[in-house]
Amino acid sequence: MSSDGTGGPRKGKVIVISGPSGTGKTSICNELLRRLPGAVWSVSATTRPPRGDETDGSAYEFISPQEFARREQAGDFLETAEYVGHRYGTPAGPVRRAVEGGRHVVMEIEVQGGLQIARRMPESVRIFVLPPDMESLKARLAGRRTESEEIMKRRLEKADGEIAFARDSGKYTYFVINDVLDDTVEEILDIIRKEMETE
Ligand code: 5GP
16 A cells, blocks of 8 residues: 555545436436445434435435434534435544544535535535536436436526535535536546645
8 A cells, every 4th residue: 555655555535426316416426436446335314214215324324303303412423414304414433443444435425515524625526516507407307217306306406506605605515517427527537536646
């Protein structure tokens, strides 16, 4: 394993992927995990119910609001946020262990959480994914068919605000447009390689 200049093993990178619901973030993350050697997925905890065929522990750890509050109080989370009526949080332990062990961690989180990660882990790489246009966002959300019209509408309404928030925060270094998945993944892999070189 290469050295970090202090004699210790080189740390892994925390890679934050954010963007409005329906931009294809999950597909991007899955591809990154497939193509980045040794990278691990950060399994978030959430109070929202499972969607479609999501199973506990793979996409998310599905927990009650009481359990979420207890773990938040205990300082278990690296960051937390509320999104369309539910709580989401990144468990700190697995992220710290992976990074210390030289593995990259891929996390898909919304912008409030991205800002908290920027503060606590300034060396993280923060990437915001944009849809090619709002029409394609609408089409992708509608195509999902695992949520009610009302939830879909609320997620869509949130998109503009999230984009503006990410831009104004100054905490997202990279904005990539996800038109063709393979090109987007290549672009992100280039960003990660560049970040590793400039350390
Ligand atoms: P969904 O319900 O569609 O899976 O996720 C809703 C939003 O919450 C998405 O923008 C997703 O990236 C974000 N999210 C998922 N897990 C976390 C987390 O642990 N922390 C934060 N801050 N956001 C999360």
